[in-house]
Amino acid sequence: MLYWLGVAGFALTILISVSLHEAGHMITAKRFGMKVTRYFVGFGPTVFSWRRGETEYGFKAIPLGGFCKIVGMTPQDDDVAPEDQPRAMWRFPVWKRTIVMSAGSITHFLLALAAAWVVAFTIGLPNTSYPVTTDAQLAQKPYIEISDCAWINIPADGHSCTPGEAGSVPGPAYAAGLRNGDLITKVGGTAVGTYGQLTDAIRAQKAGQVTFEFVRDGVTKTIPVTLVAAQRKPVTDDNGPVSTVAVAGLGWDRESVPGTIKYNPASAVGGTLNYGWYIVENTFRSLGHIPGKVPALWHSLTGSERDPNTPISVVGASRLGGEAIEHGVPQLFLSIFITLNIFIGIFNLLPLLPLDGGHIAIAWFERVRSWLYGRLGKPDPGRVDYYKLMPITYAVILIGGAFTLLTVTADIVNPIQIFSR
Numbered sequence: 001m002l003y004w005l006g007v008a009g010f011a012l013t014i015l016i017s018v019s020l021h022e023a024g025h026m027i028t029a030k031r032f033g034m035k036v037t038r039y040f041v042g043f044g045p046t047v048f049s050w051r052r053g054e055t056e057y058g059f060k061a062i063p064l065g066g067f068c069k070i071v072g073m074t075p076q077d078d079d080v081a082p083e084d085q086p087r088a089m090w091r092f093p094v095w096k097r098t099i100v101m102s103a104g105s106i107t108h109f110l111l112a113l114a115a116a117w118v119v120a121f122t123i124g125l126p127n128t129s130y131p132v133t134t135d136a137q138l139a140q141k142p143y144i145e146i147s148d149c150a151w152i153n154i155p156a157d158g159h160s161c162t163p164g165e166a167g168s169v170p171g172p173a174y175a176a177g178l179r180n181g182d183l184i185t186k187v188g189g190t191a192v193g194t195y196g197q198l199t200d201a202i203r204a205q206k207a208g209q210v211t212f213e214f215v216r217d218g219v220t221k222t223i224p225v226t227l228v229a230a231q232r233k234p235v236t237d238d239n240g241p242v243s244t245v246a247v248a249g250l251g252w253d254r255e256s257v258p259g260t261i262k263y264n265p266a267s268a269v270g271g272t273l274n275y276g277w278y279i280v281e282n283t284f285r286s287l288g289h290i291p292g293k294v295p296a297l298w299h300s301l302t303g304s305e306r307d308p309n310t311p312i313s314v315v316g317a318s319r320l321g322g323e324a325i326e327h328g329v330p331q332l333f334l335s336i337f338i339t340l341n342i343f344i345g346i347f348n349l350l351p352l353l354p355l356d357g358g359h360i361a362i363a364w365f366e367r368v369r370s371w372l373y374g375r376l377g378k379p380d381p382g383r384v385d386y387y388k389l390m391p392i393t394y395a396v397i398l399i400g401g402a403f404t405l406l407t408v409t410a411d412i413v414n415p416i417q418i419f420s421r
Helices: 002-032 082-087 094-122 172-176 195-203 267-300 314-326 330-348 356-375 386-413
Strands: 036-052 055-070 149-151 168-170 183-187 208-216 219-237 240-247
Touching (some): 002 036, 002 055, 002 094, 002 314, 002 330, 094 330, 094 356, 168 172, 172 219, 183 195, 267 330, 267 386, 314 386
Antiparallel strands (some): 036 055, 149 168, 183 208, 219 240
């Protein structure tokens, strides 16, 4: 029951987000004097509606989004009444049209920031400096960096220790004589060739003295390192859950950094902005990787294991939201909500029709082109003919629709699951 309540709750939050997106367009358009004739939540047959002033508001039967109708978005719109021509959107200055078209994405960003700010001082935000390994990093040779101290018990705020600080000990590797740039080749009797093998070999050891073999300046040496047992959040080894791991003070240690940071309402502002920018950077990286993920999505429909790094649809996000509520992890529910809003906001600003960013790009193209023609003493070439761009628009719609269908199908047939059910 909790799972389905979580799914429904997450789907509702996304519907509200999209509705507010359209409200952002409507409110800014009205403020600038443009005419908005309709604002609806949902698509399909109208369930009920009402009119206030010159705008009809209402709800439609299929709750999968919403829309608002601004008169004369393009010069080619043929449904503009003669008396409304002066208020047609395309006649307004480019900066006003830019604000109106970007207002939807700005709404998503504001929703994400507001949610993140509340989470920051209630539950705590994910630590953006929390070490994350990738396959490429694990495959690197184990050249090391040395920490000159290590915590025995991690403090509540998770700050980095300084030598001599209460609760810390000198970094075992540093105390033994290892230095930055040493290449570790063996831990005890275990040969290591990658950074991932190095960390695994260290964590497999018990606290106490262990011989490290390393190469420095082309010379192979051995040195005894006294590993310490540091208290960590529970991890799992071959014997089951344990609460300590062997620490050498080499490079970084994933468990030595807090996964979340809790702020007060004032400091949460900076934490929220930092977290928001972190998501923005990763969103752009994810957008660049989407084409390469399509084959994995397709294979997930034919029985292959679903790659957890493949894109998800709103259906998949709602399922993850349901899992989060079912397992009592509201911070995950909110994290997905924040991330999805930032992603939608950025995606809508891509300079492609029919996205909002496509309309903004055309408006500024017209403005720059008119300025250049004026400087060259040539007549203004006028507005872009949207009809000539229809083949590109249809291609974007076709590709986007096919990709959406693929992700939705994968999220139904072979969904990503964070928790075992």
